[in-house]
Amino acid sequence: MKLYQFPWGIYPRRVHIYLREKGIHDIEMVDLNVIAGEHRNPAYLGKNPIGTMPTLETDAGDCIRQSSSILLHLEQRYPSPDMIGANDAERAQTMDQLFLVNEAYHYANLCTGYGSPALAQRREPSDEVARAMRFEYGQALHNLEAVAGEGSYLGGDAPNLADVVFFASQQFMQELYKLALPSGLTRLGGIYQRFSERPSAALAPFPEMLVPLAPLRGF
Numbered sequence: 217m218k219l220y221q222f223p224w225g226i227y228p229r230r231v232h233i234y235l236r237e238k239g240i241h242d243i244e245m246v247d248l249n250v251i252a253g254e255h256r257n258p259a260y261l262g263k264n265p266i267g268t269m270p271t272l273e274t275d276a277g278d279c280i281r282q283s284s285s286i287l288l289h290l291e292q293r294y295p296s297p298d299m300i301g302a303n304d305a306e307r308a309q310t311m312d313q314l315f316l317v318n319e320a321y322h323y324a325n326l327c328t329g330y331g332s333p334a335l336a337q338r339r340e341p342s343d344e345v346a347r348a349m350r351f352e353y354g355q356a357l358h359n360l361e362a363v364a365g366e367g368s369y370l371g372g373d374a375p376n377l378a379d380v381v382f383f384a385s386q387q388f389m390q391e392l393y394k395l396a397l398p399s400g401l402t403r404l405g406g407i408y409q410r411f412s413e414r415p416s417a418a419l420a421p422f423p424e425m426l427v428p429l430a431p432l433r434g435f
């Protein structure tokens with residue numbers, strides 16, 4: 217199998233962290249330079265017409281083009297250690313959490329998309345939209361906090377898929393854009409802190425030109 221990706225991206229990092237958690241080393245990494253636009257070349261668009269990364273190409277030549285679907289596919293191929301749940305009820309719980317995490321970081325991405333100077337060429341900057349999206353991101357994380365349970369992680373004693381996606385997304389938002397976890401989320405704050413101490417959490421460096429430009433404008 218091949219993973220088309222770049223080392224520091226918010227979505228590829230979900231897969232990198234997952235692979236480290238599972239100890240999977242037999243997937244070939246194909247690095248495309250997103251800044252240089254290599255993900256827009258015809259060969260890659262043939263595999264993923266949306267032109268986003270990551271894409272997982274299976275040995276049968278099928279392409280899986282959404283990071284969450286990639287994690288679900290890999291979880292079936294590499295079931296141990298279990299990161300989705302041991303029975304139907306646990307699996308449904310993990311999926312509930314995963315959908316809530318994706319919802320929260322969709323808003324966070326819109327917040328940074330409208331509020332970070334680094335992304336001003338992609339979307340017309342708007343403090344009003346950025347502020348509204350930051351509010352929705354906070355609301356969605358409050359919903360996640362409400363179903364976070366009492367364990368060390370969303371998955372209980374050990375991280376599940378939703379923990380991986382939550383951690384990768386929040387780490388990216390915090391480290392690159394300086395979008396902190398909203399205050400009052402004590403369960404999520406604790407989970408973030410515990411996950412950040414895991415070896416899988418090590419951060420790949422961001423491109424130097426992005427670092428000074430990325431932090432959100434004060435809106």
Ligand SMILES: N[C@@H](CCC(=O)N[C@@H](CS)C(=O)NCC(=O)O)C(=O)O
Pocket residue numbers: 225226227228250255267268269270281282283284
């Ligand atoms: N929903 C997709 C989003 C993937 C995505 O937007 N990836 C970003 C990089 S982190 C990308 O490829 N952006 C390139 C572009 O939009 O031009 C997923 O979960 O995989």
